[in-house]
Amino acid sequence: MLRIKSLSKSFADTSVLSALDWEIPDGKVFGLIGSNGAGKSTLMRCISQVYDYDGEITIDGAPLSEQKEKLFFVSDEPFYFNRFNTNEMKDYYKLFYPNFDEDYYRKLLELFHFDEKKPLHLLSRGLKRQSIVILALSCQPKVLLMDESFDGLDPMVRLTLKRELIRLVDAGEISVIISSHNIRELEDICDEMALLENKKIVFTQSLDELRENYHKVQLGYSEAPAAELFENMPLLSYEINNKVVTVLYHGEEAREQIEATEPILFNPLPLSMEEIFVVEMEVNQNEN
Template sequence: MLEVENYSFKYGENLVLDNINFSLEKGKILGIIGPSGCGKTSLVKAIVGLYESNESNIRLFGKQVYDNPEIKRNIAYVPDEQPSFYLITIKEIVNFYKSIYSSFSEERFYKINKVFKIPLNKRFMQLSKGMKMRVSIMIAFSIDASLLVLDEPTSGLDPILKRAVLNLVKEKVTRGEKAAIITSHNLRDLEEVCDEILIINNGKVDYYNTLNNMKENIKKIQVAFDKPIYEEDLACQGIITIDNVGRVFTIITEKYDDKFIKSLQQYEPLFIEEIDLNLEEIFIYKLGKEKEYEKIFK
């Protein structure tokens, strides 16, 4: 459905995105995560056609997205900030989208607003940050688009509305032949809804996999020995970090498989304990940030 192939983006002399590759199928939700300033929003803007790309770079249904109004009508976009509607009312925004999207459902917009409770006669500029985000979300969900792209959609929302937004995303994707992309710093939210995860770091793809494979392959392992064993003995391909207290070692690996277990068993451990990691923990270990934070707060 969506293909991003060898996409790079420069802002002046600064290389913001460097050779990004991934694809997204119908019925799937992709979470894009990474540290602040890593290029997530730039990638989202490229996907929805706001940044230029070559025909071979970003395609939806096999057709270039950039400078292609027909294809862009298949995309509903929720930006992290909406600067376009400051002086007009919510009712006028609805009329605007009705005029450019034949699939826009006014009935659906008002149905969602029974939960979001936005005053329709207010000007957009009069709304709080959270209310502006709600308007953008209502617009996106009122367009019968094939691809839903949301940049930090739960920012400024209370827990009840956050839950409502995540449920809407799941409903929209599972109900029809749709797909969604979400960026968020709240990784617990993404863990609830995403099928696939793309980690961006310094403008590059650091990791890309299904969430299930990610959790199966990236594990924390605790292993103890009754004889002298050193970190160099246990080092093998796929280890992210390794620490020890005495003869008890804590290992984070991204290649947890039979080969990895055998590499430990050759040293006759007293026990091997497998510990599952959540998405937030995986993100911290994968980017090597935990050690940095420990140094700062010691």
């Protein structure tokens, strides 16, 4: 298990993360969501030991700083030496990752139809990402961090990568944290989602819990209701359009108060993960 306790990070006088706590169980894919500037990339760089920080990060109870080979960070700007190819970068990473699996590396080259001999500085953004993903998986980390790592990949490569990550996670070989602005894409692969706002992890929930606990409903009334009717309800959002009101809420208390208004129409609507997180981000930003 990866455990983060009381993590804080500042740049000069600007606090980015403050007393952040988070636990990532083994064998899970986590999506990390947050608004621009919330600190997602900063958190990833703290976990990967790129940045100094205050607080504690452990894997299986031992300090991460003493077992860096158990973690690999695929950043939004992958590192490579000028004029090196993937095969040469492989030899470099072998120096730091003693569990590097040469046979698995060869299988990944075939899986992604990737030419390891092409100089990386001549490759497109998407091919550079394929290169670092192949190297990352071959290093056999226990925890894989991916920051916007699907950007630039064509649809077939994205699907192949998702399938391979799911296979590894299901086999209990790895835990994955994926930071992305593309919530729809995270839905396809993640077991749980975490929201980073106001310098902390606001909540972590499984996709099943999110779908079960959050609701979007269209209400109909015989006369147009006043806004005051909904202002004091524990709603995430509401929109009044004459006699029709659309509400987004979670929890039984909100539902009971809605039903007490005696709508003549109570029509559940489809609710996407993106809608949930956009509303939650707005709520947390307003509370700040």
